[in-house]
Each structure stands twice: as structure tokens, then as C-alpha cells.
Amino acid sequence: MIKKTSKTALVRSTPAGLYCEAGDFYIDPVRRVARALITHAHSDHARAGMASYLTAQSGVNVLRERIGLDAPVAGIAFGERRRIGDVTVSFHPAGHILGSSQIRMEHRGEVSVVTGDYKVAPDASCEAFAPVACHHLITEATFALPVYKWPSPERVFRQINQWWRENQAEGRTSVLFAYALGKAQRVLCGIDPSIGPIGVHGAVDKMLPHYRAAGRPIPAGIIKASADHKDRLKGCGLIIAPGSVQNTPWLRKFAPYSLAFASGWMAIRGARRRRALDRGFVVSDHVDWQGILDTVEHSGAHRVGVTHGYAGPLVRWLREERGLDAYEAAARSEAAARSEAAARSEAAARSESGSGAAARSESGSGSESESGSEEESEGAARSGSEGGVSG
Ligand SMILES: [Zn+2]
Numbered sequence: 001m002i003k004k005t006s007k008t009a010l011v012r013s014t015p016a017g018l019y020c021e022a023g024d025f026y027i028d029p030v031r032r033v034a035r036a037l038i039t040h041a042h043s044d045h046a047r048a049g050m051a052s053y054l055t056a057q058s059g060v061n062v063l064r065e066r067i068g069l070d071a072p073v074a075g076i077a078f079g080e081r082r083r084i085g086d087v088t089v090s091f092h093p094a095g096h097i098l099g100s101s102q103i104r105m106e107h108r109g110e111v112s113v114v115t116g117d118y119k120v121a122p123d124a125s126c127e128a129f130a131p132v133a134c135h136h137l138i139t140e141a142t143f144a145l146p147v148y149k150w151p152s153p154e155r156v157f158r159q160i161n162q163w164w165r166e167n168q169a170e171g172r173t174s175v176l177f178a179y180a181l182g183k184a185q186r187v188l189c190g191i192d193p194s195i196g197p198i199g200v201h202g203a204v205d206k207m208l209p210h211y212r213a214a215g216r217p218i219p220a221g222i223i224k225a226s227a228d229h230k231d232r233l234k235g236c237g238l239i240i241a242p243g244s245v246q247n248t249p250w251l252r253k254f255a256p257y258s259l260a261f262a263s264g265w266m267a268i269r270g271a272r273r274r275r276a277l278d279r280g281f282v283v284s285d286h287v288d289w290q291g292i293l294d295t296v297e298h299s300g301a302h303r304v305g306v307t308h309g310y311a312g313p314l315v316r317w318l319r320e321e322r323g324l325d326a327y328e329a330a331a332r333s334e335a336a337a338r339s340e341a342a343a344r345s346e347a348a349a350r351s352e353s354g355s356g357a358a359a360r361s362e363s364g365s366g367s368e369s370e371s372g373s374e375e376e377s378e379g380a381a382r383s384g385s386e387g388g389v390s391g
């Protein structure tokens with residue numbers, strides 16, 4: 001029922017990012033371009049300096065929060081069809097963070113879909129992933145190995161609640177590291193707020209109004225975890241903060257505490273210990289191995305580009321087991337990825353030294369220290385202290 005695609009791809013990798021020539025636009029570009037379509041506001045997808053941006057309506061405010069409040073960002077409703085050049089474009093929920101999208105492009109009967117980051121597991125903090133039929137799918141592969149099989153979110157939230165109660169009984173503050181945009185809000189929507197007071201780092205706090213405005217069930221009464229409120233949180237509260245605050249004076253004022261991290265990377269043996277954490281909770285905002293295979297199958301695509309993460313193993317599997325025309329699509333140049341990784345390591349080193357980054361964390365703004373290194377991307381895990389992840 002699905003026709004064969006034309007020889008020329010509707011969307012292809014270029015040094016500036018994924019490019020659609022028929023529409024003359026880029027998706028999540030890494031260099032300055034005239035027209036950028038943005039899948040979501042994480043810093044490995046959304047960069048400042050583009051002449052124009054188009055993103056899902058519900059993601060406009062979090063995108064502006066990241067790239068500049070006066071950035072030229074236009075919003076589009078999910079499912080709305082818009083003509084750009086010779087291409088009909090629409091955005092569809094990706095289930096990754098608030099406003100995250102898959103981007104569908106149609107040109108002369110050929111349909112291509114770029115997933116961006118996505119997950120299929122339920123998440124009250126964002127719109128649910130919607131499968132989109134296409135000829136050509138470009139999927140992310142952050143956790144594309146069979147070893148990645150996520151537990152149910154309900155189970156993980158029960159574990160977090162239990163850990164919090166145990167800490168309370170021992171008079172410890174519960175400090176949960178989570179990416180400031182997306183993961184932190186997902187955790188807030190999933191935990192039991194009746195257990196005790198909840199505090200958040202400034203980088204998490206500034207996103208909350210946008211989530212509330214979008215109707216997401218962020219609990220009421222959340223406190224900004226600043227020095228003024230430390231006595232309300234110490235020994236009984238749950239504090240959600242980006243991992244960059246580890247080993248900073250900001251964190252030490254809540255001692256004694258138990259440290260935990262909510263991330264898909266916590267599924268890897270040794271990851272928790274390497275970061276000197278008491279607990280690791282497997283909560284990922286990316287799709288797991290089986291979720292990727294299901295998504296590819298439901299799309300009906302016969303041509304599949306794979307980007308971000310474990311592209312090689314997934315490409316081989318799709319070719320050999322499914323007989324698909326699968327290939328590795330470099331969403332960004334390797335040089336760009338390397339320089340980003342270097343920048344992240346440097347930022348991590350600065351925050352370890354406790355000088356600049358710590359001072360910023362102390363102020364609660366955290367804008368710089370939580371930018372690049374906080375996304376749950378392949379770069380964040382591999383360039384940082386968890387370099388052994390690929391093993
Ligand atoms: Zn992302």
C-alpha cells in the first residue's frame with residue numbers, strides 16, 4: 001500500500017543539520033540558518049541565533065526560555081498542515097518533553113518523518129507520542145540496544161516515594177538529580193506530593209509556569225530551594241535539581257541528604273556508583289529498544305535513517321531482521337558533536353572546581369551550568385564522568 005519513494009531524499013544531512021531542500025528549511029540546525037523547524041527545546045536540538053523558528057505551540061515558551069525571550073519563534077498546533085516552499089509540513093507529539101514534536105513532511109506524495117527525541121511510555125507532563133505513517137523515517141537511537149528495557153513509570157515512581165519516606169524517617173533530605181527541562185517536571189507530575197515539602201532548583205523552577213499554563217499537573221506548593229527555604233526542606237523534603245549541583249555549596253546547605261539520579265543511564269551497571277549516588281532511578285525520556293522497533297514497524301516506512309546514539313547496531317538489525325533500507329543519518333556533523341562534548345566536559349570540570357558554576361547554582365538561576373550537560377543525550381553521558389557507558 002505504501003508507494004516506493006523517489007530517488008532523491010526529501011530530507012538529508014548537511015553540515016548545518018537536517019535539510020529539506022524542497023521547503024528550504026532545516027530541522028534542529030547546528031549553524032545559523034534562515035528557517036529552523038525545532039523538534040523541542042533541549043540544547044542539543046535548539047540553538048540561539050536562527051533568523052526564524054517554528055515549533056509546536058505548546059513548546060514555544062520553553063523554547064524561548066532556552067534561546068531568548070525575544071527570539072523570533074512562531075508556534076504551530078499539532079496536526080495543522082502548513083505549506084513551506086513545495087512541502088506540506090505538520091508537527092505531531094513526540095512524548096519526550098512539553099511541546100516535543102515529530103516533524104512530518106510531504107512532497108509529491110512522498111512522506112518523511114523526523115522523530116526528534118521521543119518516547120512511547122506514558123508521561124503526564126507532556127503530550128502522548130502519536131504514531132505517524134510515512135515512507136521515510138528518521139529515528140533517534142539514544143538507547144537503541146536490546147539491554148535498554150524500561151520498567152513501568154508507576155513502579156519507578158513508587159520506588160522514588162519509598163526512598164523519600166525512608167530518608168524522612170532517617171532525618172535526611174532527599175535530593176533527586178533530574179534534567180531541568182522535561183525530566184524534572186515529569187518526576188514532579190509522578191511523585192506523591194503528600195509525603196512532604198518539595199523544593200526545586202531555579203533552573204527547574206523557571207519552567208514550571210509554562211508547564212502549568214499548558215495544563216500539566218505540576219503539584220501546588222512547590223518551594224524554590226534557596227537558602228531562605230532551607231529549613232523547610234532539610235531532613236524531610238524532596239529537592240529536584242540538575243546534576244550539575246553535585247559537590248557545590250548550594251547542595252551542601254541541605255545536608256544531611258541522600259543523593260539519587262533519575263535517568264535512563266541508571267539502567268547501566270556501575271553508572272550510579274561512578275557518580276557517587278545513593279540511588280539510581282531508571283526514568284528515561286527516550287524510547288527504549290523495543291519502543292524503537294515498534295515505532296519503525298507502525299510507521300510502515302521502508303527507508304529508515306538512524307541518528308543520535310547507537311545508530312550502528314540498530315541499522316544492522318533493521319537491515320538484517322526486517323529487510324529495511326536502513327542507514328546512519330548524521331543529524332549534525334561529527335565535528336560539531338565533538339566540540340559540544342568538549343564544551344560539556346569543560347563545564348563539568350568548572351562545576352567540579354566549585355567556582356563559577358557553583359556561584360551561579362547558589363544564586364538559583366543555574367542557567368549556564370544546567371544547559372548543555374543536562375540533556376539526556378548520548379553526548380552528555382559519554383563525554384562526562386560516565387565515559388564507560390558504551391560497554
Ligand atoms: Zn531531548
Ligand SMILES: [Zn+2]
Pocket residue numbers: 042044045117308375376377
Ligand atoms: Zn536530543
